[in-house]
Amino acid sequence: MAKLKDLLKNIHTNVHGFEMKRQYSDPQIYTGGVDIKKWKTLSEEQKQAALKKNWYLYYSYRDPETNLLTRQQNIKDGVNWYKTKEERLEILEKYRISLSIILKNGFNPYIPDDDLLEDEKTILTIKEAFELGIKLKEKVLAEKPFATYESRINNFKGWLDKKGFIGQPITAITKKAAQTYLNEILNKTSARSYNDARSILSSLFEVLDSNDIIEDNFISKIPTLKSTPTRNKTYTQTIQEQIFKDLKEKDSQLLLFILFISYNFLRPIEVCRLRIEDIDVVGKRLYIKAKNQPVKTKIIPEILLRELPNLENKNKKHFLFTPNGIGEWVTKNEDDKRGYFTKRFNKMVKIPMNLGAEYGLYSFRHYFIGKLYQEFAKELTPFETKSKLMLITGHTTMSALEKYLRNIDAVLPEDYSEHIELSLMG
Structure with a gap:
């Protein structure tokens, strides 16, 4: 037995005396300074603190000049855009396995022409790349x-x-x-x-x-294409009055929906967002989420205030408009909500009155802004008229309002028949 021990000792000594030093260390994953195996035992604060740090893959490779194992550049590759432990580990573990394989197959970070790791880590599948893009945009x-x-x-x-x-x-x-x-x-x-x-x-x-x-x-x-946007045509006074009269008898809720567009100049999708908590009847204020700012405050004009139902004992979180009146609306998709009222308007108004595709809910906004402009213009200068109108419509710049007024043909000249007659006489 003594001879066997001596033999094993001699073999061990000889092998270590002649073996080549290992060229790299096994790749490891840094997880924000915590032991990932104890993740479930960490407090929520500790977990969040770890996730706020950069996670990455690291390893060392023997420097050919110093012959020492030298720490190489950390590999992150966008992994820290992900906000959960599971997502980060899934990606980093894939990189760890891939890096281990190419290291065993001779990858050397000190040879630029053989930089396989860079190719490996940047090529994601279409599914992975799209998921990353969607997560970042969210x-x-x-x-x-x-x-x-x-x-x-x-x-x-x-x-x-x-x-x-x-x-x-x-x-x-x-x-x-x-x-x-x-x-x-x-x-x-x-x-x-x-x-x-x-x-x-x-x-x-x-x-x-x-x-x-x-x-x-x-x-x-890839170049964009020239397109002509579909424009909602402004109603005539006769058509507008007929619509209001019919809806008052047949669909008062749809009429109220339209009145928010007509009198408060909201867009249909903004009306769909209205909850009871957004309506201050006493202060005559309306709080809405606009498309270009988080919250916008508008007054509720008296003409609309008179049309509102009693909201005193209603749930503040309920929507003012749903298919069944005031209440909850299961769908969160605002396009679906707007689409519902568009279809309801088509059924109740457009089809019975044989109105074309150019007429829609937006047409009420155009009609009443045009009427208001013409009313202000009777006593004010064009600049004063537009300045006053800006506060009501919500346009943020004068040029934006002017472009809108041109598009809806709100600014029309006075009758110029007299001047034509004079020119003919001359």
Whole structure:
């Protein structure tokens, strides 16, 4: 037995005397300074503190000049955009396994021409890249634009799947593929839909470009198309009066919805957002979420105040308008809510009165702003008229209001027949 121990000792000594030193350390994951195995035992404050720190993959490689194991650059690759432990670990663990494999296969960070790691870590699949882009946009977009953004991206992803791009890397998407998709949208819908889709795709690829997921946002190089927006035609006084009269008898709730557009100059989607808590009857104030600012305060004119139902004992969180009156509305999609009242208006008004596509809920806003402008203009200068109107309509600049007034033909000249007659006489 003594001889066997001596033999093993001699072998151990000889092996360690001649073995080459290991060239790298095993890749490790840094998890914000906490033991990830004890995550469940951490307090919520400790978890959040860890998630606020950068998580990354790290390793060392032997420097050829010093022959010492030297810490290499940390690998993050956008992982800290994700806000949960599970998401970060899932990505970093994939990188750890991949890095271990290429290190075993001879990867050397000190040889620039063999920089396989950079290629490995930047190429995500289409699914992974799109998920990252959607998550990042969710942090900066409001609910409605984000819903539109996510829907358009998923539509493109669905198209890619049908075309055989399932499981492909994000680099498989070419400008030609994107252009083909946009052309199909143009053929099925309109130039406006084409431009909207192009804008959202470009926004996604810009995020991927800025995070080094792709090399170039080639979507931005696809030109936009000239499109003529559909304009809601202003009602005549006769049609407006007839609509109000009919709805007073047949659908008082829809009439009240329209009165908020007509008298408070809200957009239909802003009316859909109104909750009981947003209406201050005593102070005659209305608090709404506008498209370009978090909250906007407007007065409630007396003409509209008289039409409001009794709101005293109503739940403050309930919506003023739902399919069944004041109450909860299960759907959170504002486009669906606006769409419901648009369809209801079509059924109750447009179809019975045989009104064309150019007439809609927006037409009431145009009609009453035009009427108000003409009324102010009887006693005020054009500048005074527009200055007073700006406070009511919510336009933030004079030029924006002037453009709007031109579009709805609110500013019309006086009858110039006399001047024509004089010119003919001359």
